[in-house]
Amino acid sequence: MKLFTSEDKLSRVVTDNYHLLPVINRFGIRLGFGDATIGEICAERDIHVPFFLVIINAFHHPDYFPKSEFLKFSPRLIVDYLRHTHQYYLSGVVPKMEKQLENLVESSQTNTEDLKLIILFFRKYKSELLYHVKDEEDSVFPYVLRITAAYEDGVPLSEEDWGKSIETYEKEHSDVDEKMTDLKNLVIKFLKADYNDNLCNDFLITLFRFERDLIDHSRIEDKILVPMITRIENILKNDQ
Ligand SMILES: [Fe+2]
Numbered sequence: 001m002k003l004f005t006s007e008d009k010l011s012r013v014v015t016d017n018y019h020l021l022p023v024i025n026r027f028g029i030r031l032g033f034g035d036a037t038i039g040e041i042c043a044e045r046d047i048h049v050p051f052f053l054v055i056i057n058a059f060h061h062p063d064y065f066p067k068s069e070f071l072k073f074s075p076r077l078i079v080d081y082l083r084h085t086h087q088y089y090l091s092g093v094v095p096k097m098e099k100q101l102e103n104l105v106e107s108s109q110t111n112t113e114d115l116k117l118i119i120l121f122f123r124k125y126k127s128e129l130l131y132h133v134k135d136e137e138d139s140v141f142p143y144v145l146r147i148t149a150a151y152e153d154g155v156p157l158s159e160e161d162w163g164k165s166i167e168t169y170e171k172e173h174s175d176v177d178e179k180m181t182d183l184k185n186l187v188i189k190f191l192k193a194d195y196n197d198n199l200c201n202d203f204l205i206t207l208f209r210f211e212r213d214l215i216d217h218s219r220i221e222d223k224i225l226v227p228m229i230t231r232i233e234n235i236l237k238n239d240q
């Protein structure tokens with residue numbers, strides 16, 4: 001497995017795997033980076049190089065997930081990355097999926113039951129996903145940041161926060177991930193309506209890409225953020 005290093009040109013990262021483009025954007029990096037290396041671009045933009053490398057390498061190689069490396073970073077870095085990922089889902093992926101499904105439906109002359117089922121399933125999925133993201137943005141992440149401020153800067157925790165635990169805060173992700181896979185399979189296995197093939201493929205490719213992004217996102221939340229905050233909660237409780 002060849003991992004990207006700070007010496008590699010960022011343009012090579014994109015040509016090796018264009019799926020990494022939205023991941024790079026989450027760090028505020030946009031195209032036009034010429035021949036600059038990862039190290040040079042990160043230095044210019046004040047981006048934490050080891051964190052950037054772990055994120056792109058873990059996304060690029062699904063089997064590469066260096067938990068101990070991840071656990072060394074501040075929860076602030078992780079939350080910032082996860083929030084940018086949420087923004088990408090809400091302002092980019094969800095409207096795109098919606099538009100592509102709309103185009104697909106319009107291309108069908110008969111609007112049969114299988115197509116109606118996919119529309120229903122998608123609507124339900126969308127509302128569950130939005131609810132999940134909102135809960136993290138409004139409750140989980142602010143709590144993580146308060147716990148981090150208590151641990152890193154000694155900011156006192158409120159009475160209310162003392163009784164909380166990230167384990168109960170962060171609900172199961174399996175639902176959001178699995179339902180995405182179900183939607184994808186529904187289209188692949190059961191869509192029989194007379195639709196436009198190209199429009200259907202566009203929709204399906206978006207689902208595949210989103211499924212992969214979502215798995216990467218959820219594992220950072222479940223396998224990194226939750227254990228990280230549980231550890232800090234225990235340290236704070238023992239110090240009390
Ligand atoms: Fe999330």
Ligand SMILES: [Fe+2]
Nearest residue numbers: 136173218221
């Ligand atoms: Fe989540």
